Amino acid sequence: MFVFKAAVVGAGTMGREIAQAIAAAGIPVVLKDVDEHLLERSVEAVGSPTRELITATTSYAEFGDVDFVIEAVPERMELKKEVFAELDAVTPGHALLASNTSSLSITEMGLATTRPEQVVGFHFFYPASVNRLVEVIEGDDTAPETARAAANFAQAIRKTPIRCAEAPGFVVNRILTAAVSEVWRYQEQTGIDPSELDRLVKDSKAAPIGPFALADVLGLDTVLYVTEYLQDCYGERFHVHQHMRELVAAGNLGSKTGKGFYEHRG
Numbered sequence: 001m002f003v004f005k006a007a008v009v010g011a012g013t014m015g016r017e018i019a020q021a022i023a024a025a026g027i028p029v030v031l032k033d034v035d036e037h038l039l040e041r042s043v044e045a046v047g048s049p050t051r052e053l054i055t056a057t058t059s060y061a062e063f064g065d066v067d068f069v070i071e072a073v074p075e076r077m078e079l080k081k082e083v084f085a086e087l088d089a090v091t092p093g094h095a096l097l098a099s100n101t102s103s104l105s106i107t108e109m110g111l112a113t114t115r116p117e118q119v120v121g122f123h124f125f126y127p128a129s130v131n132r133l134v135e136v137i138e139g140d141d142t143a144p145e146t147a148r149a150a151a152n153f154a155q156a157i158r159k160t161p162i163r164c165a166e167a168p169g170f171v172v173n174r175i176l177t178a179a180v181s182e183v184w185r186y187q188e189q190t191g192i193d194p195s196e197l198d199r200l201v202k203d204s205k206a207a208p209i210g211p212f213a214l215a216d217v218l219g220l221d222t223v224l225y226v227t228e229y230l231q232d233c234y235g236e237r238f239h240v241h242q243h244m245r246e247l248v249a250a251g252n253l254g255s256k257t258g259k260g261f262y263e264h265r266g
Contacts, residue, residue: 001096001149003027003067003156009083010072011035011056013217013256014100016042017128018070023053024129025157030055030062060090067092068153070122071109072100075222080104081112088113096146096153098122102173103226106139106166116141120150123170124159126218134159139166168233169226177230180211181239187212188242194261212261215244216254220261224248 004027008019011033022029023046031054033039039056046054055062063069069091071083080099087097097119099109110116121137134154138147147163154161164171187197198210207214215223224244231238247253247260254260 001067001094001152003153005029005066006153007032007063007066007069007091008072009033009069009087010074010100011039011042012072012074013219014124014126014128015072016045017126018072018100018124019054020046020050020129021124021159022157023050026053027157028053028055030057030066032057032060032063034058060086063087063090065092066095068096068098068150070098070100074219075101075104075225077104077108080109084109084112084119088115096120096149098150100124101137102222103169103229106137107141108139110139110141117143118146120146121166121170122150122154123172125172126214132158132160133172134161135170135172136161136163137166137170138163169230173226173230174234177227178237181227181237183211184241184244185239216260216262216264218254219256220244220248220252220254 006022006027007030008015009032011031019029019031036058043051043054043056069087071080073079073083084097099106099121100123101121102123106119106121110119113119119139120142121135123135125131125133136147136150151161151163162171169177183197187194194212198213201207201210227238227240231240252259255264258264
């Protein structure tokens with residue numbers, strides 16, 4: 001299956017990056033969000049000529065001829081199921097419906113549609129416009145041809161797909177979050193400044209960005225949800241940072257609200 005036109009639902013940090021990655025490969029992409037100002041900021045952040053291939057919209061009017069849709073809304077199952085039910089109604093029958101979820105059940109999302117065999121996980125990693133990795137996750141009902149088509153699309157937009165079955169955290173977050181949990185645990189035990197740990201991680205070239213700075217960029221609410229979910233599934237090797245809980249409870253969710261582990265301007 002060749003993707004002539006794609007779409008992304010959700011113009012937040014990851015949605016914008018995903019749309020940029022698709023457009024950079026020369027494929028027209030529709031970027032939808034309910035927030036007009038967020039859409040404007042997202043498109044303005046994309047350089048030309050890539051920007052010309054992105055159509056920003058607050059409705060589903062442009063979805064009648066898309067071949068591949070990626071949902072990138074906040075990590076809440078009820079919200080994702082609502083979006084998938086809407087996509088099922090507004091997209092052509094051949095379109096594949098994908099989720100950028102980092103941990104939630106693809107099978108459950110598929111059951112919100114009349115075509116669960118065409119629902120697949122398609123998980124990017126920040127920054128999606130640069131990072132080459134994409135997890136292609138097969139739910140219980142995902143057809144083999146759907147997974148193959150998703151992997152082919154990943155290659156078409158210059159990404160490296162890894163296919164995996166559905167499991168909490170899939171492949172990368174089971175490894176990454178377990179490792180980062182030890183950094184969070186060490187920070188709580190020693191009281192070392194998070195910025196110092198981020199600097200040490202970055203200077204060691206273990207990662208391009210430290211775990212506290214990355215959590216701020218991804219959204220502390222999302223990171224907290226995923227970590228708590230993995231802890232529920234796998235136990236205490238997944239450590240939940242208590243100050244992160246406090247920040248989220250106070251509404252300080254990282255760069256999107258202007259404050260998290262760091263102060264953010266603009």
